[in-house]
Amino acid sequence: MTGPTRLPAHLRRLENEAIHVLREVAAQFDRPHMLFSGGKDSIVMSWLAWRAFQPGPIPFPLLHIDTGHNFPETIAFRDAWVDRIGAQLEVRTVQDSIDRGRVQEETGPRASRNALQTVTLLDALRELRVDAAMGGARRDEEKARSKERFFSHRDAHGQWDPRNQRPEVWSLYNGRMNPGEHFRVFPISNWTELDIWHYIEACDIPFPELYLAHDREVFERDGVLLAVTDFVTLDADEVPSTRRVRFRTIGDATCTGATLSDASDLRAVIDEVGTTRTTERGGRSDDRRSDSAMEDRKRQGYF
Amino acid sequence: MSDLLRVSTAGSVDDGKSTLIGRLLYDTRSIFQDQLEQIEGASRRLGEEEVNLALLTDGLRAEREQKITIDVAYRYFATPRRTFILADTPGHEQYTRNMVTGASTADLAIVLIDATKGVLTQSRRHAFIASLLGIPHMVVAVNKMDLVDWSAEVFERIRDDFTDFAARLTVPDVTFVPMSALRGDNVVHRSERMPWYEGGSLLHRMETVAAGTRHNTIDFRFPVQTVIRPHQDFRGLAGTVASGGVAAGDAVVVLPGGQRTTVTEVRTADGPLERAGAGDAVVVTVADDLDIARGDMLARPRNLPEVSNTLEANLCWMHAEPLQLHHRYLLQHTTVRTPVFVRDLEYRFDVDTLHREPADTLELNEIGRVVLDATRPIFFDSYRVNIETGSFILIDPHTNATVAAGMIRGGETRLEADTPVSPNVTMPDEGVTRAEREARSGHGSAVIWFTGRPGAGKSTVARAVERALFDEGVDTMLLDGDAVRHGLCGDLGFSPGDRRENIRRVGEVARLFADNGRVVIAAFVSPYAVDRDRVRDRVGAERFVEIEITAPETVLIERDPKGLYAAFAQGSLTGLTGMDAPYERPADPALVIDTDRTTVEEAAARVIAAWRAR
Numbered sequence: 001m002t003g004p005t006r007l008p009a010h011l012r013r014l015e016n017e018a019i020h021v022l023r024e025v026a027a028q029f030d031r032p033h034m035l036f037s038g039g040k041d042s043i044v045m046s047w048l049a050w051r052a053f054q055p056g057p058i059p060f061p062l063l064h065i066d067t068g069h070n071f072p073e074t075i076a077f078r079d080a081w082v083d084r085i086g087a088q089l090e091v092r093t094v095q096d097s098i099d100r101g102r103v104q105e106e107t108g109p110r111a112s113r114n115a116l117q118t119v120t121l122l123d124a125l126r127e128l129r130v131d132a133a134m135g136g137a138r139r140d141e142e143k144a145r146s147k148e149r150f151f152s153h154r155d156a157h158g159q160w161d162p163r164n165q166r167p168e169v170w171s172l173y174n175g176r177m178n179p180g181e182h183f184r185v186f187p188i189s190n191w192t193e194l195d196i197w198h199y200i201e202a203c204d205i206p207f208p209e210l211y212l213a214h215d216r217e218v219f220e221r222d223g224v225l226l227a228v229t230d231f232v233t234l235d236a237d238e239v240p241s242t243r244r245v246r247f248r249t250i251g252d253a254t255c256t257g258a259t260l261s262d263a264s265d266l267r268a269v270i271d272e273v274g275t276t277r278t279t280e281r282g283g284r285s286d287d288r289r290s291d292s293a294m295e296d297r298k299r300q301g302y303f
Numbered sequence: 304m305s306d307l308l309r310v311s312t313a314g315s316v317d318d319g320k321s322t323l324i325g326r327l328l329y330d331t332r333s334i335f336q337d338q339l340e341q342i343e344g345a346s347r348r349l350g351e352e353e354v355n356l357a358l359l360t361d362g363l364r365a366e367r368e369q370k371i372t373i374d375v376a377y378r379y380f381a382t383p384r385r386t387f388i389l390a391d392t393p394g395h396e397q398y399t400r401n402m403v404t405g406a407s408t409a410d411l412a413i414v415l416i417d418a419t420k421g422v423l424t425q426s427r428r429h430a431f432i433a434s435l436l437g438i439p440h441m442v443v444a445v446n447k448m449d450l451v452d453w454s455a456e457v458f459e460r461i462r463d464d465f466t467d468f469a470a471r472l473t474v475p476d477v478t479f480v481p482m483s484a485l486r487g488d489n490v491v492h493r494s495e496r497m498p499w500y501e502g503g504s505l506l507h508r509m510e511t512v513a514a515g516t517r518h519n520t521i522d523f524r525f526p527v528q529t530v531i532r533p534h535q536d537f538r539g540l541a542g543t544v545a546s547g548g549v550a551a552g553d554a555v556v557v558l559p560g561g562q563r564t565t566v567t568e569v570r571t572a573d574g575p576l577e578r579a580g581a582g583d584a585v586v587v588t589v590a591d592d593l594d595i596a597r598g599d600m601l602a603r604p605r606n607l608p609e610v611s612n613t614l615e616a617n618l619c620w621m622h623a624e625p626l627q628l629h630h631r632y633l634l635q636h637t638t639v640r641t642p643v644f645v646r647d648l649e650y651r652f653d654v655d656t657l658h659r660e661p662a663d664t665l666e667l668n669e670i671g672r673v674v675l676d677a678t679r680p681i682f683f684d685s686y687r688v689n690i691e692t693g694s695f696i697l698i699d700p701h702t703n704a705t706v707a708a709g710m711i712r713g714g715e716t717r718l719e720a721d722t723p724v725s726p727n728v729t730m731p732d733e734g735v736t737r738a739e740r741e742a743r744s745g746h747g748s749a750v751i752w753f754t755g756r757p758g759a760g761k762s763t764v765a766r767a768v769e770r771a772l773f774d775e776g777v778d779t780m781l782l783d784g785d786a787v788r789h790g791l792c793g794d795l796g797f798s799p800g801d802r803r804e805n806i807r808r809v810g811e812v813a814r815l816f817a818d819n820g821r822v823v824i825a826a827f828v829s830p831y832a833v834d835r836d837r838v839r840d841r842v843g844a845e846r847f848v849e850i851e852i853t854a855p856e857t858v859l860i861e862r863d864p865k866g867l868y869a870a871f872a873q874g875s876l877t878g879l880t881g882m883d884a885p886y887e888r889p890a891d892p893a894l895v896i897d898t899d900r901t902t903v904e905e906a907a908a909r910v911i912a913a914w915r916a917r
Contacts, residue, residue: 010307019584027529051572056533169407176703
């Protein structure tokens, strides 16, 4: 793998900033892990991790919290990618949390495992004694995320208190904590959706085909186009049809909305993202549950 | 090619800051349809007539409920010319720390002023903080011009008021834009309603101002973040170039060890780089197999940072628990954490008037000037010259909270850039050397330092020592408190700061004469241990003989050669060392002499013996 010889100046600055943060994590923490979902943000983040420590290996494992409702393409991509960047991968599953009685699966047609992830995640962080969990969240995604620090302190219950965040000045990051507490760290905080795609293009980074337009059986629910999968039950009045769609975010298949699109290659995706009038999380039904859905989930330890 | 500009915004509550940001995003078509629908719905639920653009930025539940901004939010947008990161910082006075958080990396500060209210505390506070943080550009956005009939006079009055205030600051570039964020005048598009205004819109200014100018491109500093060692044959120093630049073949010094070596390669994951500049995250390899770790710093042999255990700094207190003098904090500076003590709070700034006022502590959101004592030497530059090596945070080791942000003004004792930091970097000595002088005189050089409370007998013993040595043919030099106060230090009073400066100067003079081969005999109250320790450091511990001269307090008061104790008893004198001002005894003196039980001759003989025993 080789990177680009020429990056636009602002992408170079974002890359430098992210690498600086990744190295701070490696230096300040004992057992950091990088959360990896197989989506574009975690792909870019793990690519940056690979770059930050060359010619050495990435000095921490990746951790995938698998809801069990992933698109199969995502999992195939994940395994190939981890191989390619020479990373270690840990997987913890929501199914396992259900089997062990840690969580109860939601029932009914609107059931989603998205919220259950938080328990699996916190259990995994405890089990692996993770002191810093890096995530690919970006501040431009959502209004509660726009308030995030690079180093975000979590108490012993994994909770976030947005009113009591550590001030973060210059490029000085304070990762000190008490036993049992941990940090969430967001190396690509300052990137936007468009920056991610421009960077993927400039560096020729592979990504799952789900992001490109393809024909897929979908149905509409609450204004969101959901894929027909084994994991969702259709209401009587929900009629599936085959549409040309792509995904702007990739997460749990039960709550990740598809967008109607003809953008079948990366250039077309960039043009589309550059002119779109909706946010990428507009297609996430989990954010639509209430005005503060993300803030509330984050407070509880969601990512 | 577009570049990135970091912008911070601040203004008082209700100046319309959130509306301004909403307007910037709206008129640059940076608001998404679903965001707009969301805030339209929220506006309706809150019973507002128009779409409240402010709701776009106030994202937290408590913020929407109270209609205030609590925490810094970051916004991103781009125009064909440039990409922007907006740090939207709260206007509420109680959240000044977040203003600092948002502004620390900004290239441009937008200070909002409500045209109907004029220049308020919070506008001044933000301008002051912007100045303190060294933000190079400022735009004063005079908002709500629609409410003052687009009046040129109102705008000019505010501009003049602010200019008067800003004259006392150091912001190199201030421009003023009259606008209405609510109506969209002069925010993104030029307004036709203020034909008297000849400048461009706010966005135009944001697009054309110089970006990323805050890096120091001259002085090479490379703090090591972590060492990459995949196998025995590779040892890479990973870090971000803090300032200056580096290329293969450059001679470097490793601090604090002082070893010299040569850079063999500067690389990224893409392979070798010809040169890395400020802000580049790279891996550096060096020629020699040196033990280099996180916290070490590479610099150039002839361009070293300053080094000191004592830092003078502006401190912005960011925690509800107030500053405690002499409490142990952790100083996080570049990639180093060092225990420090806040030795002195020199003053606090009144941010309204910029006056300096005496203070015992700093409360949340207060800014003051402090002196820090670090337990190890710190390698730094002044913040004015180098943001990366001049900034720090303080961490409370008990709560781990980040309690303060600091900007270094200087070390209290300043070493020249080419001062040797270890024997390995000794500069060539071109003149007559100390060794030559000592060989000719037949005796070593030294500083015999007498410390003790007023009236203890320091000068008397010192003079006796000098007489005895002089008679033996030793080259001596006597430095006495009263003598220097009449000349060298005639400009200094008796405040703690002035006392320290007095000792600093005397210490430097003592060092110069000792380097000249003399035996220097110095008699000074020198009440602070750290000041004497600093002289010891400068002279070299092996040549420094510290003698404590004491006598019982009743004897001191009885002797009272200068009438100080009498004046103190009458209340006409305060700050008398050992009475209402501190006297810190030496921890490990070569001798302690009680002059109430020792004759002058005996005392002198013991001192000379102690010097010879070295």
